[in-house]
Amino acid sequence: MGSSSIRTAPARAAFLHTEARGGAEGRAADVRAAANMQSVSRSWLLLSGFVLFYVIYLLFGALVFSSIERPVEERLRHDMQVLTQEFLNRSCVNAKSLELFLLKVLRANKYGVSVIGNSSGATNWDLASSMFFANTLVTTVGYGHTSPLSDAGKAFSIFYALLGVPFTMLVLTACVQRLMYPLVIAPVGALQSSGLNPRPATTIHFVLLLVLVLLGFFLAPAAVFSTLEASWTFLDGIYFCFISLCTIGLGDFVPATQPGLKHRGLYQISVMVYLFLGLMMMYLLLSFFHKMADLHGLTTLLQLPRCDDSDLEDDREPIVADQPKAPQLKDKAASKPLDPSSQASYNSISKG
Secondary structure (H helix, E strand, O other), rough: OHHHHHHHHHHHHHHHHHHHHHHEEEEEEHHHHHHHHHHHHHHHHHHHHHHHHHHHHHHHHHHHHHHHHHHHHHHHHHHHHHHHEEEEOOOOHHHHHHHHHHHHHHHHHHHHOOOOOOOOOOOOOOOHHHHHHHHHHHHOOOOOOOOOOOOOHHHHHHHHHHHHHHHHHHHHHHHHHHHHHHHHHHHHHHHHHHOOOOOHHHHHHHHHHHHHHHHHHHHHHHHHHHOOOOOOOHHHHHHHHHHHOOOOOOOOOOOOOOOOOOHHHHHHHHHHHHHHHHHHHHHHHHHHHHHHHHHHHHHHOOOOOEEEEEEEHHHOOOOOOOOOOOOOOOHHHHHOOOOOOOOOOOHHHOOO
16 A cells, blocks of 8 residues: 555656646746737737827828918918909900919919809818828828918928828838738738648739729729719729829829818818728738749849959949059169169069
């Protein structure tokens, strides 16, 4: 009885040791999982803070632009009304007067003020329109249909874009990094788990994602724009989506600019959300394409050959080499007269 208990004691101790070690490893795994969850939560919280600050920054810019530019626009509208009325009251108009009138009209139209329907036309610098302008400014879309009239507005645009453009790129990059796993890495991993090699799996998923982006951010919005904008065709809508999401911003097609549009502010905010999400998906596609090009070896194929260390040392040498200094003659040798019998010979010149 005693001997059996002695034999089972080491086994029990080993079992308890294994159980304790397994419990410790389990607790360590739980701690790591909790730490990962906490890190992910902190990351999403930080991203939410960035997006919230981005919206606040747009609101701040909208308030400043509206307070600066709206009074200037109202004065310009009043001046155009007076100018139009004076022009209409003239019984005889010569060519020079007509030319001056047209120049003033074109100059006002450049800043978004038209002589057509001035009394009932919506302002270009209300809160929603100013926020739309601030959004096109920091996203570098810049349609150009509305621009600051005053010097103060132009100066503020410079400083506002100087801070807003890098911050917008930072927010978009952070959003793309968070979307890479659920939209790119996880689906490609699922395709690889089904038996596909990495290259075909990446190519197939890129094509699928490209089709979804074309449907969700080009074709469907183009249909919506062609419905809401009376003068737009479906091709005009696709053209606007492409010009906007590529940040070209020609300004020949701008939504929410037709007169008599209902819920204009809500429409402009919806376009702002579309632009932000569309730019984010375009950056995601570009990042995915770059990774796919690396996987297929296209990036390495297009890279320039690397320089060797000797080439780098040669590049560091000055372009114009220092001229070798002539040997200094001693005073005694310099004062010695030349020997006429001594003849110069090319054989005496060093070939080194």
